Amino acid sequence: MTPPSAKSWYAAGLRFDCRRCGNCCSGPTGVVRFTTDELKAMAAHVGLLPFEFLRRHARQDERGHWSLAERPRAPDRTSAGAADEREEEAEEEQFDCTFLARDEAGRATCTIHPVRPTQCRTWPFWPENLTGPERWREVAEGCRGVAEGIEGDGTRHDADEIDRRRDLTPPA
Ligand code: SF4
Secondary structure (H helix, E strand, C coil), X not given: XXXXXXXXXXXXXXXXXXXXXXXXXXXXXXXCCCCHHHHHHHHHHCCCCHHHHHHHHEEEXXXXXXXXXXXXXXXXXXXXXXXXXXXXXXXXXXXXXXXXXXXXXXXEEECCHHHXXXXXXXXXXXXXXXXXXXXXXXXXXXXXHHHHHHCCCCCEECHHHHHHHHHHCCCC
């Protein structure tokens, strides 16, 4: 168990606002867990029955655990994004969450945002991201909202709220 907030390195809170870069919903293959209630809510939101939702938007691992599906990453139409993409593609295959969309300016949108799973709601305050300030700086390399928070820009989340979100995060 991670230490209680009063003694943790983030006792004074952490600054974070989502900047819609989309990096937490995109990149190397990953896993997004959801509960049965979350499945029902997501399926209703997109007008499907749960079994149809699973067939179209989810996948099952070798242990039988469900995750939201991914698709090969859509091309970034901004010039900066295209340059970043060429570098990333050279290193590793890239994927988007099945529900990630981007506008013309490259800003990310979650198309099921009101009913997104808990794992998405608790980002970036996942247990593995809160092990110390060094790890938090690593998270900032991929998450613009965390990076700007370290620079002092963004909403301050107090330690109790961070711990609450950390403890709600489902195990991978
Ligand atoms: S990586 Fe961070 S800033 Fe980018 S979309 Fe995800 S939460 Fe928002």
